[in-house]
Amino acid sequence: MEHKVIIEDLTGTAFAPYGKVIDLPADEPSKTGDGWNCWSYIQMLDVSEPIGFGLVETQQRAFVVTAMERHVSREELLLTFDREIIQPVACCNDIDDPEEQPDPRAVKCFRIKPGQAIVIGRGVWHSPAYPASEDARYLFAIEKKKDKFGDEMVNPWVDFIGGDTIRFA
Numbered sequence: 400m401e402h403k404v405i406i407e408d409l410t411g412t413a414f415a416p417y418g419k420v421i422d423l424p425a426d427e428p429s430k431t432g433d434g435w436n437c438w439s440y441i442q443m444l445d446v447s448e449p450i451g452f453g454l455v456e457t458q459q460r461a462f463v464v465t466a467m468e469r470h471v472s473r474e475e476l477l478l479t480f481d482r483e484i485i486q487p488v489a490c491c492n493d494i495d496d497p498e499e500q501p502d503p504r505a506v507k508c509f510r511i512k513p514g515q516a517i518v519i520g521r522g523v524w525h526s527p528a529y530p531a532s533e534d535a536r537y538l539f540a541i542e543k544k545k546d547k548f549g550d551e552m553v554n555p556w557v558d559f560i561g562g563d564t565i566r567f568a
């Protein structure tokens with residue numbers, strides 16, 4: 400079965416079940432200087448090990464998701480380098496269940512614009528992000544350590560329950 404999902408704009412409130420949002424701040428900067436303003440800290444990444452960075456070049460393709468991965472032991476920072484991207488996510492039901500499959504009825508898709516970033520929460524199912532229109536590049540940062548269920552495997556992808564798929568628009 401194919402489930403239809405409408406793309407949502409990224410806001411802290413809408414994304415709260417899946418993690419944290421970093422956006423251009425509207426409040427007063429905490430530090431200023433000659434020609435610059437600084438806001439710190441605008442968000443936190445909860446870590447105990449060194450952080451590794453990954454880069455994904457995401458190419459135009461159908462807005463269809465068949466499988467997701469999750470990191471039950473680690474938060475993940477993700478931000479686009481250049482263009483708008485779409486990030487599908489779904490909450491997990493039981494973070495301690497290594498056999499869990501993502502539930503297609505739980506999927507939400509968020510639009511991430513240049514200047515915005517997300518911190519994906521521990522255990523939150525996610526696919527690679529998709530380019531909103533043209534090919535895009537995005538950066539992710541995550542602790543360099545083994546995850547509880549070994550999601551450093553070459554193929555961490557888990558099909559949706561029932562072999563269902565998601566089509567977003």
Ligand SMILES: NC(=O)N[C@@H](O)C(=O)O
Pocket residue numbers: 453455475477525526527528539
């Ligand atoms: N987010 C993404 O595209 N990839 C990472 O989650 C990863 O672990 O590779």
